[in-house]
Amino acid sequence: MAEIEEENPPYKYEPSPDPKRILGIISVSGYTEQPNSNYYITLGENLHIKTEVERTPWSNFLLASRYHWWQSTDGTTWTEVEKKFNGNSSLNLTPTKLGRTYYQLSTSYVIPFSHVIGSVFYSKVATVDVSPQPIPAKNVKVYTRADYLFNIDSNITRSATFAYSTSTPFNTTESTKWSVDKPELATVDDDGHIFANTRGKSGIVKVIATINNKDSTVVSDSKEITIGNGLIDRAIPEGKKARFEIQGLKDDEREDELSNITINWYKQINSQQMELVKSKSNPTFNDIFYETQRVHPEDDNSKYYAQIVVKQAKGNDDSVLIGPATLKVLPPNDPKVEISSTITNVTFDTNNTETQLNDVTNGDWINYSVNLYNNSRRAIHDSYITLPLHWDTQIESIKIGSTEISNSDYSISTNEKNQILKINLNDLDMHQEKSLFIATTVKNINDRESFNSQIEFHGLDPDSDKYASQGDKLNINYINNQLTASIKELHFEPITLFNHNNLKYRISANNDPNEVVSINDQRRKRRPLKLYLKQATNFINKDNSLIELPANLRYYNDKSFTSLTNKTLIGETTYGQVFNSIKWHKDQGPLLHMNSNNPIPGNYSSQLTWQFEDSIV
Numbered sequence: 001m002a003e004i005e006e007e008n009p010p011y012k013y014e015p016s017p018d019p020k021r022i023l024g025i026i027s028v029s030g031y032t033e034q035p036n037s038n039y040y041i042t043l044g045e046n047l048h049i050k051t052e053v054e055r056t057p058w059s060n061f062l063l064a065s066r067y068h069w070w071q072s073t074d075g076t077t078w079t080e081v082e083k084k085f086n087g088n089s090s091l092n093l094t095p096t097k098l099g100r101t102y103y104q105l106s107t108s109y110v111i112p113f114s115h116v117i118g119s120v121f122y123s124k125v126a127t128v129d130v131s132p133q134p135i136p137a138k139n140v141k142v143y144t145r146a147d148y149l150f151n152i153d154s155n156i157t158r159s160a161t162f163a164y165s166t167s168t169p170f171n172t173t174e175s176t177k178w179s180v181d182k183p184e185l186a187t188v189d190d191d192g193h194i195f196a197n198t199r200g201k202s203g204i205v206k207v208i209a210t211i212n213n214k215d216s217t218v219v220s221d222s223k224e225i226t227i228g229n230g231l232i233d234r235a236i237p238e239g240k241k242a243r244f245e246i247q248g249l250k251d252d253e254r255e256d257e258l259s260n261i262t263i264n265w266y267k268q269i270n271s272q273q274m275e276l277v278k279s280k281s282n283p284t285f286n287d288i289f290y291e292t293q294r295v296h297p298e299d300d301n302s303k304y305y306a307q308i309v310v311k312q313a314k315g316n317d318d319s320v321l322i323g324p325a326t327l328k329v330l331p332p333n334d335p336k337v338e339i340s341s342t343i344t345n346v347t348f349d350t351n352n353t354e355t356q357l358n359d360v361t362n363g364d365w366i367n368y369s370v371n372l373y374n375n376s377r378r379a380i381h382d383s384y385i386t387l388p389l390h391w392d393t394q395i396e397s398i399k400i401g402s403t404e405i406s407n408s409d410y411s412i413s414t415n416e417k418n419q420i421l422k423i424n425l426n427d428l429d430m431h432q433e434k435s436l437f438i439a440t441t442v443k444n445i446n447d448r449e450s451f452n453s454q455i456e457f458h459g460l461d462p463d464s465d466k467y468a469s470q471g472d473k474l475n476i477n478y479i480n481n482q483l484t485a486s487i488k489e490l491h492f493e494p495i496t497l498f499n500h501n502n503l504k505y506r507i508s509a510n511n512d513p514n515e516v517v518s519i520n521d522q523r524r525k526r527r528p529l530k531l532y533l534k535q536a537t538n539f540i541n542k543d544n545s546l547i548e549l550p551a552n553l554r555y556y557n558d559k560s561f562t563s564l565t566n567k568t569l570i571g572e573t574t575y576g577q578v579f580n581s582i583k584w585h586k587d588q589g590p591l592l593h594m595n596s597n598n599p600i601p602g603n604y605s606s607q608l609t610w611q612f613e614d615s616i617v
Contacts, residue, residue: 009037009075009102009125009127010072010075010076010102010125011102011104011122011124011125012070012072012078012104013104013106013122014122015104015122015123015124015125016030016031016121016122016123017030018030018031019031019032019054021158022261025056025057025156025261025310026054026055026056026057027056028056029053029054029055029056029059029119029121030053030054030121031051031052031053031107031121031123031124032052032053032054032145032162033050033051033052033145033162033193034051034123034124035049035050035051035103035105035123035124035125035126036049036126036164037124037125037126037127038126038127038128038129038170038171039126039127039128039129040128040129040131040135040170040171040172040173041095041128041129041130041131041173042130042131042132042133042134042173043095043096043097043098043130043131043132044094045094045173046092046093046094047091047092047093047094047095047128048090048091048092048191049090049091049092049103049105049126050089050090050191050192050193051089051090051105051107051123052089052162053065053089053107053121055109055119057155057310057318058260059109059119060109060118062111063109063110063111063118063119064109064110064111064112065089065107065108065109066087066107066108066109066110067086067087067088067089067105067106067107068080068086068087068105068106068108069081069085069086069091069103069104069105070103070104070105070106071101071102071103072101072102073099073100073101073102075102078104081093081103089105089107090191091103091105095128095130097130098130098131098132099129099130100127100128100129100130101127101128101130102125102126102127102128103125103126103128104122104123104124104125104126105122105123106120106121106122106123107120107121107122107123108120108121129171131171131173134173134174134213134214134215135169135171135172135173135174136172136174136213136214136215136217137167137168137169137172137174137211137213137219138167138168138169138172138219139167139168139219139221140165140166140167140168140176140209140210140211140219140220140221141165141166141167141221142163142164142165142207142208142209142221142222142223143163143164143165143166143223144161144162144163144164144194144207144223144225145161145162145163145164146158146161146225146248147225147226147248148225148226148227148228148247148248149161149186149194149196149225149226149227149228149248150196150227150228150229150230150248150322151185151196151197151198151199151200151201151202151227151228151229152198152200152229152230152320152322153198154320155318156308156310156318156319156320157230157248157308157320157322158248159195159196159198160193160194160195160196161193161194161225162191162192162193162194163178163188163192163193163194163207163209163223164192165192165209165221167211167219172211174211174212174213174214175211176192176209176210176211177190177209177210177211177212178190178191178192178207178208178209178210179207179208179210180194180205180206180207180208181205181206181208181222182203182205182206184197184201185197185201185202185203185204185205185227186205186207186225186227188207192209194207194225196227197227200229201227202227202228202229203226203227204224204225204226204227205224205225205227206222206223206224207222207223207224207225208220208221208222209221209222226247228247229322229323229324229325230246230247230248230306230322230323231244231245231246231247231304231305231306231322231323231324231325232244232245232247232325233325233326233327233328234325234326234327234328235327235328235330235465235466236295236327236328236329236330237329237330237331237332238295238296238297238329238330238331238332239294239295239332240294240295241291241292241293241294241295242291242292242295242327243289243290243291243292244265244289244290244291244292244304244306244325245288245289246263246288246289246306246308246322249285249288260282260310260311261281261282261283261308261309261310261311262279262280262281262282262308262309263278263279263280263283263288263306263307263308263309264276264278264279264306264307264309265277265278265279265290265304265305265306265307266304266305266306266307267292267302267303267304268302268303268304268305268324269298269299269302269303270301270302274305277290278290290304290306292327295327295329296329297329299327299329300327300328300329301326301327301328302326302327303323303324303325303326303327304323304324304325304326304327305321305322305323305324305325306321306322306323307319307320307321307322308320308322328463328465330461330463330465331377331378335374335376335377335378335379335380335461335467336374336375336376336469337372337373337374337375337376337380337428337457337459337467337469338372338373338375338469339370339371339372339455339457339469339470339471339472340370340371340471340472341355341368341369341370341371341455341471341472341474342354342355342368342369342472343355343356343357343366343367343368343369343474343476344357344366344367344369345357345360345364345365345366346364346365346366346367347363347364347365348360348361348364348524355472355473355474355475356474356475356476356477357475357476357477358477359477359479359524360442360445360476360477360478360479361442361445361478361479361480361481361524362442362443362444362445362480362481363441363442364441364442365396365439365440365441365442366393366439366440366441366442366476367437367438367439367440368387368436368437368438368440368455368474369435369436369437369438370385370435370436370437370438370455370471371433371434371435371436372385372425372428372433372434372435372436372457373431373432373433374428374429374430374431374432374433375431376430376431377430378430378461378462379427379428379429379430379432379462380427380428380459380460380461380467381426381427381428381459381460381462382426382427382459382460383424383425383426383427383428383457383458383459383460384422384423384424384425384457384458384459385422385423385425385436385455385456385457385458386420386421386422386423386455386456386458387420387421387423387438387453387455387456388417388418388419388420388421388452388453388454389412389418389419389420389421389440389453390418390419390442390445390449390451390476390478391414391418391419391444392419392443392444393419393440393441393442393443394440394441394443395410395412395421395438395439395440396439396440396441397437397438397439398410398423398436398437398438398439399436399437400423400425400434400435400436401434401435405423409423409424410422410423410424418451418453421438423436423438425459428459442478445478445479445480446480447480447522448477448478448479448480448520448522449477449478450475450476450477450478451475451476451477451478452473452474452475453473453474453475453476454470454471454472454473454474455470455471455472455474456468456469456470456471457469457470457471479522479523479524480522481522481523481524482522482523483519483520483521483522483523483529483579483612484519484520485517485518485519485520485610485612486517486518487516487517487518487610488509488510488514488515488516488517488518490506490510490516490590490608491506491507491509491510492504492505492506492507492591492592493505493506493507495549495551495594495599497598497599497601498598499594499599500594500595500596500597500598501593501594501595501596502593502594503554503591503592503593503594504551504591504592504593504594505586505587505591505592506584506586506589506590506591508586510584511583511584511585511586512583512584512585512586513583514583515581515582515583516582516583516584516589517531517571517581517582517610518581519579519580519581519582521578521579521580526573526575526576526577526578526579527575527614528572528573528574528575528577528614529572529573529579529612529613529614530569530571530572530612530613531569531570531571531572531579531582531610531611531612531613532567532568532569532570532609532610532611532612532613533555533564533567533568533570533590533608533609533610533611534564534565534566534567534568534608534609534611535552535553535564535565535606535607535608535609536606536607536608536609537606537607538552538606539551539552539604539605539606540604540605540606541600541602541603541604542602542603542604542605543602543603544602547600547602548604549599549604550594550595550596550597550598550599551592551593551594551595551599551604552564552565552592552593552595553565553590553591553592553593553606553608554590554591554592554593555568555570555589555590555591556587556588556589556590556591557588558588561591564590564608567611570582570589590608
C-alpha cells in the first residue's frame with residue numbers, strides 16, 4: 001500500500017487537454033468529469049469511477065461513442081479491463097487483490113457499424129489502492145466544478161456540474177454520500193453530479209458531503225452554490241448607471257473572443273414590448289455585459305434580458321433568453337451615512353496622524369474612534385459596521401456612546417488576510433448620530449508590516465435594499481522592536497607560494513553590492529549603536545592545527561588601515577538613526593595581508609568576533 005500520492009502517475013495514452021467553455025457552452029470538447037486522481041477502497045468493496053465527455057455544438061452527433069478501459073499494475077504493461085466491466089463511461093468492478101492498479105479510459109467517436117474513427121479522448125489516470133482494512137476519515141472538504149448553475153432548460157447554459165471531496169487522511173477508504181439541503185433548487189446523485197432545477201426557481205443551495213465510517217463516526221462538510229436565471233437584480237440611485245453581467249463565468253474558462261456567438265440585450269418597461277438595447281457578435285470576454293444610461297425614476301422596475309445565440313453545425317442557430325433582472329431606482333444619494341474614523345496609539349505617540357500609526361509593536365494599546373451620522377431622509381435598519389484587524393489583535397473593550405457592549409453584540413471572523421470585527425448597531429434613524437470606541441492590544445508582530453483597514457457601514461433601507469458606505473482609510477505600520485543581524489563568512493583570493501608583503505582581496509560574493517552583515521533594524525527607540533570587529537585567532541591550517549598562515553587581517557578605511565587583531569570600529573549610528581547593513585568595495589573593509597614568510601599550502605581559517613555595543617544615552 002503506497003504511503004504517498006503520486007504527482008505524475010504513469011499512463012497508457014497521454015491525457016487529452018481539458019475542455020473549454022464559452023459562457024456555459026463547450027467550445028473545445030473533452031472530459032468535463034475526469035476520474036479522481038486517487039481511489040482508496042477496502043478489499044471486497046466495489047470500485048466506481050465516473051467520467052463524462054462533452055462535445056461542442058459543432059460536433060458531428062451522428063457518431064457513436066465507444067469506451068475502452070485500460071489497467072496496469074506496474075505502470076508499464078497495460079491490458080484491457082475485462083469485457084463484462086468494460087464498454088461504459090463509468091467503471092464498476094470489485095478488485096480481487098490488494099495493492100495498486102492504474103486505470104485509464106479512451107473515449108472514441110465512430111461511424112456506427114464501421115471502423116471509421118472520428119475524435120478520440122483520453123482521460124486522466126485513476127490510481128486505485130486496495131487496502132485490507134478500512135481507514136476512517138477524520139474530516140472531509142467539499143469542492144464543486146462550478147459555483148453557479150442556470151435554472152433554465154437549455155443546452156447552451158450550464159445547469160449541471162460535479163461536486164467532489166477530499167478527506168483526511170488522504171487514503172481513507174470510506175465513500176462519500178452526497179445530498180442537498182434544498183432539493184427544490186437542485187438535486188445531486190451518488191456520483192456528486194449536481195442538477196439545477198429548470199423551473200425558474202432561484203436561490204442558494206448547500207451541497208453536503210457525508211462520510212459514515214465503519215467505526216460509527218461521521219464527518220461532513222458542505223459548500224454553497226447559486227441557482228439563478230443568469231442575471232442579478234440591481235438597485236441604483238437615480239442619476240447613476242446600472243450594470244448587468246451574465247453570471248456563472250469562471251476566469252479559467254475565458255477566451256479572448258467568443259466566436260460563433262451573438263449576445264442581444266433587451267429592456268422591458270412594465271408590460272411593453274421588449275426593446276433591443278445592445279447586440280454584439282463575437283464579443284470579447286470583457287464585453288458580455290450591458291450598462292444602462294444614467295437611470296431616472298421612470299426606469300424603476302424595468303426588466304433586462306440577455307439572449308445568447310450560438311451558431312450550430314450546418315448553419316443552424318440555437319438560442320436561449322436569460323433573465324429577467326429587475327432595476328430598482330433609488331432616491332439620489334439617499335440614504336447617506338457619513339463616517340469619520342481615527343486611530344490612536346496610547347502607548348507610543350510619535351510621528352502619528354489621526355489615520356496613520358508608525359512604529360507600532362507588541363503590547364501597544366491601539367484605540368479606534370468612529371462617528372456615524374445618517375445625513376438623509378431615510379432610516380436604516382439591521383445595521384452594523386466591520387473593521388479589518390491584524391491577526392491576533394486582542395479586543396479589550398467596545399463602547400457605543402458611553403455604554404460598553406457585551407460580547408454578544410460583536411463577533412470576530414477571519415479570512416486569508418486578517419480578522420474582521422463586526423459590531424451590531426441595530427437601527428440608525430434619520431439624522432441620528434452614533435459614536436463608537438474600540439480599544440485593542442497588539443499581539444504577535446514578528447516582522448515589519450504595513451496594514452491597511454477601513455470602517456464599512458452596512459444596513460438595509462426602508463425597502464430592505466442593501467446600503468453600504470466606507471470611512472477613512474487607516475494605516476498601521478508594525479515593527480517587532482528588535483535589531484537582528486545575519487553575518488556571512490569572509491573568503492579571500494587564493495594564495496600562491498611566493499606571495500609576500502601584499503594584500504589578498506575578498507571574493508566577489510563578499511563585495512558590494514552584496515551585504516556581509518545584513519541588518520534588520522526595527523527598534524522603536526534607536527539609541528546609538530557601535531559595531532566592532534576583531535580577529536580572535538590566527539589563521540590555522542585545517543589539516544594541522546600547529547601550522548599557521550603568515551598573514552593577518554587589516555581593516556581598510558579609505559587609504560588607511562587598522563590591524564584587526566585589535567578591536568576595530570566598523571560602523572555606528574547616532575540617536576534615532578537606523579543601523580544599515582554592512583558592505584564594502586573590493587579594496588575596503590577587511591583585507592588579508594601576507595607577511596614575508598612563505599606559506600605552507602593548505603586551507604586556513606580564522607575566527608572573527610562581531611560585537612554590537614549599545615551606547616549609554
